[in-house]
Amino acid sequence: MPDDDRGTVIPPVSVRGVVIHADDAQDVRRQKMARIILDSMYQFLGLLDVDGTVLEINQAALDGAGLSLQAVVGKPFWEARWWEVSGEVRQRVREMIGEARTGRFVRCDFEVFGDLHGSRTIVIDFSLKPILDDDGRVAFLLPEGRNISEKIASNAELSRKNGELQAALERLKELDSYKTRFFANVSHELRTPLALILGPVDQLIKDSENLGERERFRLAAIQRNARALLQQVNNLLDLARIDAERMPMAYVHADVVALVRDVAAGFEAAAEDRGITLRVLGDTELYADVDRGKFVRVISNLFSNAFKFTPTGGRMVARIEGLARERLLVSVQDNGPGVPDALKQPIFDRFTQGGDSLGAAGSGLGLNIVKEFVELHRGTVVVVDAPGGGAVFQIELPLRAPDGAFVRMGNGRETVEMPPVDVALPELPTPANSHSQLHKPRVLVAEDNPDLRLFLHDVLADEYNVTLCEDGASAFQAALAAPPDLIITDLMMPQWDGERFVRALREEPRFPNVPVLVLSARADDALREHLLEELAKDYLTKPFSAQELRARARNLVTVKQTVDILQKELNSQASNILDLTAGLVESRQHLQRSLAALQVSDRRWIGLYENTTVGIALADRDGRIVLANPALQRMLGYGREEIVGVSLIEITEASQREMTKRNVHGLFEGRLPNYKVQKRYVKKDGSYLWANVCASGIPAFAQDGPMLAVILEDVTQRMAAERSLATTRNELARVARFTAMGELVASISHEINQPLSAVITNSDAALRWLSHASPNTEEVAAALKRVNRDANLAGAVISRIRTFLRAGEIRREAVDVGRMLDELLQMLQVMLAEVGVNVRVDLPVDPPCAMADQVQLQQVLMNLIVNAVDAMRDLHEQERTLIITVATEATGGLIFTVQDNGSGIAAGTENRLFETFFSTKQDGLGMGLAISRSIVENHGGRLWLDTRQQPGACFLFTLPDSS
Structure with a gap:
């Protein structure tokens, strides 16, 4: 073993089986280094001769197939373990070697044995590259492969999800057309009962000489608000006709200046009462081809909108003028608060109002009607800022009807029915006050x-x-x-x-x-x-x-x-209160001095604090950051100095600020030992950070007051994936609710007809009492109270329908389970009666309350009940029974059971019942049970089929205790 200059023995180095000695020659060392690099860089890399015989293979490829280099060197490449997936794969590799030896670069995706020592297959992007010698001839072949299994699986999953979403969207379009027809039918049916309310009330007001001032005032309020409701019903009918493309245009050649002046005349009395100056300027006469009724409706809605926002003593100006290219311009200007830039476009959308800051009220249909009717005239409508403040609504229309349209010639100043002036002004004086008495609050x-x-x-x-x-x-x-x-x-x-x-x-x-x-x-x-x-x-x-x-x-x-x-x-014992306050201050100071024994963190904590990837912060009782580690600085995008003083409460998303403030105060006040929550913060650049947050209180130390310790884990990417999945789930849930509403139109009509029939009966009774020689005012008042009660019931039905059809994420609230079941069974009563189902509801002695999204909970129960009723339709000469049970679990949660005695679940389908688009019904969409399970699991519960209950089917689901 060689020595260094000081005589120290240098040991050999072994990397991935390659041993490097200090006395290796330079070319040997370079070959060993290259081997280490190739073994580490590529998932599959080798070297073949022109006939496909293996010369070299990197270690990663050998490990994946469970091979050694000696087992493959000198043998045909296509006979190795990687290609044993099938004979076709072997043959294709051999063909690629034949193509590559001619100098061509070839590439193909293969499934090969390449993971867990050859026991599992992977998909690789495989290529063969010819290596040329100095004379340009093919000397070697370079095989290379990269694992693309995850990419292919992700693409397949994405394609499947896109297919499901596209199918759901197509179904949603179809259901949207059902919704439009449904609201059109409901609105049309409401016109008759409203007429039967307005008719008797008008007659009562006409014959009210014998009634007191209070009774006349109440009748006038009923009349005025019934007319307002009728106007909203007419708006819904018009929009339904427009959606169905069944709104005809009845053109007439008329003086539009005269029409505008007629509309303005209807507002003059109300304008005079409020001291508003109302003027009509521009051309004295201008003829154009318009649909008279729709044009008057447009101008009336614009006047009503301007009147609503014009302050007392303000001004309104309407201007009509002809333009070049055979067009006309009508503008309505007020000096109210104006329309913010962010609302100038969406203010013409349905159900959009001026915003809370403008004090807007109404249904949000008026300006949408304006936009739709103007576009039927092939015109445009915009809103701009008025000079000096306020808003200007401008309508531009062509003077002539389109080619081929029939235009009737106007007959001078032909009258047209004006829409009711929609301004909120009392038509009766304030009822006479009883004399003020000093003893009254x-x-x-x-x-x-x-x-x-x-x-x-x-x-x-x-x-x-x-x-x-x-x-x-x-x-x-x-x-x-x-x-x-x-x-x-x-x-x-x-x-x-x-x-x-x-x-x-x-x-x-x-x-x-x-x-x-x-x-x-x-x-x-x-x-x-x-x-x-x-x-x-x-x-x-x-x-x-x-x-x-x-x-x-x-x-x-x-x-x-x-x-x-x-x-x-x-207040009479102020001295005692001062003594008590002084004692409390002294006790608090003594407590602070006794807590001075706390010590600072040691070096290990500092190292963890500085280098961990988790964000850590210390905050005061107002939630303002006193100290933050580098990880939290990077998460929120602040520097070390500028993050000090940033309020964790203020950078919390607006919807969670109050909850955060309560939690922080709870920690400092000792009501909470700690809390954990998932929430969203606003970063310095305006983007959002999703984080798992754990917070706990730190007692006072030395001269410092108590602090708040906050630990944040960045989960932004995970939340983005969950939101994408939740969006798809919510769309599918809303599709299911529309499907349910389509099936329950008969039940809803029945539920609306009951209170409206009662309104008619009580109105007739009131008329009979008034027609007597000596009208019985007490009976009249009682009948009108019943009219008011039943009209409210009808309104509540419509409100429930709109709530059930709303879109949005889960909203937890306290749900009275007994009351919720009563409302749901009332909605389904026609269907239950039609099939002849006897319903039994078993509740605990004390009706339970659940923390859940009431609309989604109703959807789950509705899906289970409708499925049960459909399963019992084919029973003959046998009682049809549906049992709904709600019980309290030992853990504090609730368990719901829906059981029928129908035909039961077909054998072999139990494991597929909750799959999306799987249905045992001939015309079923196959989303009800899948969406129901998703809703229950989002609430932390579980939905399943109890196969032990016979006959029929028994579905159960749980809701955990969320108190």
Whole structure:
């Protein structure tokens, strides 16, 4: 063994079986080095002579097939273990050697024995490259292969997923057409009951001489809001006709200036009441080929929209002028808040409104109707900013109808039925206030809808002194001038919304702690929790009953008065409270001094802290970073100095900030020992970081207060893959819900017809009582209450349908299982009655409550119930029984059972029931059970078939305890 200059013996080095000695000649050393490189670089690399005899093979290829170099050197290449997959593969390799020896580069994909010492096959990208000598002749062949098994498997899986998604999308298009026809049919059917509501109410108002002022006010509110509902039904019908391409154009050669002036005349009285200046400018006369009814509807909707956002004392201007190239321009301008740039395009989409900041209200169909009708005229509509503030809606139309269209000549100033003016103005004065009494509590009401504002006054005036305000700004001034005992406020209002109004009051240092009751049509759990935690004492969702409102108001006022009495007593004992405060401060200082024994981390912790790939941070009680390791700096994109002071709460995604704030406060307040959560952070560059977060509290040390220790694991790539899968799953779930709704049209129609039939019956009864010589007003009032109740029931059915058809991710909320089952069985009652199924529901003595997505839970149960009913259709002379059982598990979760006595599951299909697109029904889509299992598993549960239950089929699924 050779020595170095100092006499030290240099040992040989062995790498992958190649031994390098210190005394190796230079060319030998280079050959050994090349061997090491080739063995390490390639998955398959070798050298053959021109006849295909093996000269060299790298170690990676030998290890994959479980061979030694001696076993293959000197033998034909195609006879080696790699190619024993089939005779065809051997023959093809031999043919490639024949092609390569002629000087051609050949390449092909092969399945070969190349993994686990030749016991498993892989797919390789294999090539043969001829190596030429100095004279240009082929001297050697160079075989090379790369493992592409994972790539091929990924491509195959992607192709399969794309195929499934394409099939689902095609089905979704078909179901969307069913949805359009369904809503058109429902809207059409609603026109008759609405006519039967409006007719009797109009007659009652006409014959209301013997009714009191309150009764006349209530009838007027019913009439006004029924007309508004009829207008929305007409909008839905028009959109359905447009979608079905069945909206005809009845062209007439008319003076469009006169039509615009006629529409403006319908708004003059309302404009005068609010002090709004309304002007029509431009040409005095301009004839064009238009569909008179649709053109008037477009102009009326634009006027109504401008009127909604024009402030009291503002101005509205309409302008009509002819343009070059046989076109005309109509613009409607207001001086309201204008339309943000981000909304200028989507504001014409269906169900899109001006946004919360504008105090928008309505269905979001008005401007979409404008866009659709303008495009039917082959025109365009845009919105731009008005000079000096506000918005300008501009319509450009051709003056002439398209070639071949029939155009009727107008008959002078021919009248046309004008749409109702959709402006929210009270048509009756405020009901007479009872004389204010000093002993009555004071209630301040902030509500922008005039009818609801007057209704609230009517409900509360007997017990309270009520002050009415139409927006948050005026309510703020009224509250400061005379602090009330209770504030009742809407959320979506012009100028100031309800949240801004209440927050402004809370920021007033001298304003007393007045309870706030929020009234809102937004049934948003996150919003309700946010308001109840920070600003409000109670939250009531519209529609609501007068009795419930009075009860909640009475409770809040009672608590407020009790607190005032206690506060007055405490103020009289201020010296005792000061002594107690001083003692508490002294105790806290002593506690801080006793915790000074904590020590700093040692060097090992510093090394782990600096070099780990997991992000680590220390934060104060406001969630602001005090110290962050390099891994966290890289994750969030901040430098070492600039990350200090960054708030982990503020960079948390908006939807999770309140939860994060509660968790942080819980740690510092000792209510939580630690918590783990998966959440999303906003990085410095604006992109998002998904992370698994573990946080725990660190006690105070020396002069430092308590700290928060946060550990983050970057899971962004994994979440991206999960979101892609979740998107596909949600689309398939929504397809299934549309399928279910198509099958349940008869049930829904039955459920709507019941309350509407009751409305007709009670309206007729009210008319009969009024037709007597001495009208019985008490019976009339009772009948109208029943009309109101049943109309609300019909509205609730439509609301349930829209909720069931909504798209979106899983939303967990407290679900009353008994009530949810009642609603579902009511929806299915026609189908159950048609088949003659007897349903038995077994619930625990105390009805359980589950934390789940109610819509998705209903979908699972609906799929299982519909499958059970279909399985019992063919039973003859035998009772059809469906048993639904809900029981509590020992772990605290719930187990649901759906059992029928039908024909059962066909033998051999049990293992395929939950596969996508597999169905035992002749016309089934095959997604119901697959989607149901996906929904249950997303909730942390399990869905399965119990094959022991006979006869029939028995499906069970569990929901874990999420409390």
